Amino acid sequence: MTELAKAQLIQLDDDFKKEKPGGEKVSVQFNPETLKVTFANQLVQPQGGDQAAGNTGRQFVGAGTTKLALTLWFDVTAMTEDAVDDVRRLTQKVIFFMTPTPDKADAKKMVPPATRFVWGSFLFDGIVEGLEESLEFFGTDGKPLRAQVSLTIGQQKILTSEFKGDGKVPSSPGQKPMSQAKQGDTAQSMAAKNGQSDWKGMAAANGIEDPLRLSPGQLIDVRAGAGAGIGFSAGANIQPPSITPPKFSASASVKIN
Template sequence: MALKKAMIIIDKGKGKKETVDVLFNPNEYTLTSGNQYRWKKIPGLSYPIGQFISGESSTLSMDMFFDTYEKGTDVRNFTKKIVGLLDIEKELHAPPVCQFVWGSLNFKGVVEKVTSKFTMFLESGIPVRATLNVTFKSWYTKKEQLQHIPRHSADRTKQRMLNQGEELWMIAAEEYDDPGKWREIARANGIDNPRKLQGGRKITVPRLE
């Protein structure tokens, strides 16, 4: 069975979509994912304490091959469709979000970088063979991300003891899955300077509305 052609589906805005077929399927592609952590050194401990901050955008990178030598036409007529994904779409006021679809792979993102290498030319100087190194970066709205991340926020007021070296952002991350909510804890406990806290203090963890 013939291998299905890869394609790029482009969101043009206002419900409009455009499909660009890749001239030749890539020989390989690379998917990269990662997380961002904050590391805090605690006196007396052998290793720093890690706190998850957020995930990082995944990237999809590959080489796309284009060849129009037999037809004798300008290969840039094909490559410009890929390079053009870096341009601002007038309906969106930003480069378009697109999907790279090939078999079971469906990667949604924006084109972050394209490097064009032209390797064959007609006598007139017109390029007829090119390789594009393309990097897509994942792109999801806040709503889309929250739909895929199960979170459990504190649904009742709690009290806990502050450990030596522990900070409010650590408690917020543990209780709310959001280190940025440390201000809610500071407000509930009348804490003006969260950097000057003594271990052993009783802390109220308020219920989030």
């Protein structure tokens, strides 16, 4: 069984090229339900044009931006290992990526950590621009046990995703595209809907005993048996005709006068 991939927040070096040695790395407790990616262009006001008439001339853009918004959940009551008594012990690891630190080039300036959010094949590098934490469940001693953390990560460019290969999913044994029969469907009508002419071969390949009466909801592989049912009726048992060879006599009768 394939192990569930966990989303992670990883601290990068200052040039956003690789993971920072000894930097922070946090695996989320629960994977987010959705990832919202927003693209925006920075519009530059053109010079000239009749603005009073609504004509502002040709539009130009500056650097584009891409933002990622997601929500993470933390719940100490759901922890089975290394349980803690306060959910903020977990969320403070996420808040780290929002906390500015002195810049190496100029100690008087504060910069937030370079951050990478990665989940499976999805990767987003940027800076945490906003964070909102909601404490939603409390124990009898008043300690928060559950929290919702909303993050916004931004980068100063338009994000382009890169993929390897053609992206086609290899076929697996036992996995076939199935179509569901509706009320009144027949093997012939289902084959026609899917561009198949050999409905007899399809019926035979699917083990359909009565091609004129399909059960509503019945799953059928409409591509099965294509070209294999010519001159064949589903459920029929056709045997080649038996041929009896002619009998010949090897004896001869000769009459001598």
